[in-house]
Amino acid sequence: MRMDLSIAGQQFSLLENFKDDTRLRASFNALTHQTFEFDFEQWYQDGYWGEGYQPWALAHDGRIVANISVNLMHFDVLGEPRRGIQLGTVMVAPEYRGQGLSRVLLERVLDRWQGQCELVYLFANDTVLDYYPKFGFARVLEHEYSASLTPADRPCSFNRVDMDDLLERQRFISAVDSAVPVARLAMRSNPDQTMFYCTSFFKDCVHYSPALQAYVVMEIVDGVMTLYEVFARRALDLQALIAELSTPQTTRVVLGFAPLDSSGFEVQPLVSDDSLFVLGQAGQFIEDARLMFPLLSHA
Incomplete structure (x- = not known):
């Protein structure tokens, strides 16, 4: 027009x-x-x-x-x-x-x-x-959720996804489309918005676990993990997932969403x-x- x-x-x-x-x-x-x-x-x-x-x-x-x-x-x-x-x-x-x-x-x-x-x-x-x-x-x-971390004592099943690989992108988009919400305020039916971030600013932050059949978008900087999003077809234990993602040097996690279950998290403006x-x-x-x-x- x-x-x-x-x-x-x-x-x-x-x-x-x-x-x-x-x-x-x-x-x-x-x-x-x-x-x-x-x-x-x-x-x-x-x-x-x-x-x-x-x-x-x-x-x-x-x-x-x-x-x-x-x-x-x-x-x-x-x-x-x-x-x-x-x-x-x-x-x-x-x-x-x-x-x-x-x-x-x-x-x-x-x-x-x-x-x-x-x-x-x-x-x-x-x-x-x-x-x-x-x-x-x-x-x-708005309010932000975070927690102190105790790393898991088992190997991490997540591996970084190559977001330059078109087949990997299609698998990721399919997971985004079919994911169950992990947040009390969850974006739905908008994979294009997710791909804006995950093919540019956060393209190196996408990880996948075959064992959990789940994707996460996360990064760890100076011992602080920012978990931007979780995409899985079934409900997962968020605390266990975070513990698995953490390294021995990770001391804290900050969520990029308000979790469905906020127990164990600190909340602040x-x-x-x-x-x-x-x-x-x-x-x-x-x-x-x-x-x-x-x-x-x-x-």
Whole structure:
């Protein structure tokens, strides 16, 4: 879709559904790389940029200069299905800032989606904490789960998965699609989002256990294990799995999700560079139930 708009005395084009336009996608990726130091081109070429990721962009003289992306999200929340949209890839080219371009995009996205889903949310850094409440968003506190570790005294059955191997990728995607939830707030039906991370930032963090028929996405840095996600077709003992993954030097585990069974874990308010904002009061249950959006669901 394309619509011409006049903003601050200049003519812009509002663009949607342009991912298959080579020129516009290149312009979008250039602004993404300028803003965030990554882009979506390989994700697109690998076939993972599906209909669940929908940029809304403003172009000036054929160049994309502002964007807000809509991510269609499905979750199991305390056992109940919920549908929402996550706003992300919010960016404006430096020379176009201060002209209200983000406001125009955000208002149009909210006009389209408000009332059509149960949650509209986003993550924002400290520089814009006062901006989103102007549009009806409320800051919501998430909670993080962690525990001290005692490594298992048996060999680890997990081996790193080569995510450059296309067959291994297909096996992993199948496991993601059929996995039982391990979190009280669990992302569902969105392997494309998982693959965004697991073919780029976390491609060396995917491990598989034939014995458990389970995948994990995890890394250990300076003795602290971050367990981002577990994908298994049957329920597993999370504490036993963590103990098996740990090394003699691992002293602590931090979860990238709020576990179904929180016994044995410490829970505390999440300290992060990004804060969660949810439209209206729809996100209060997240704070009340001490939940967090899984880290691999962040867009």
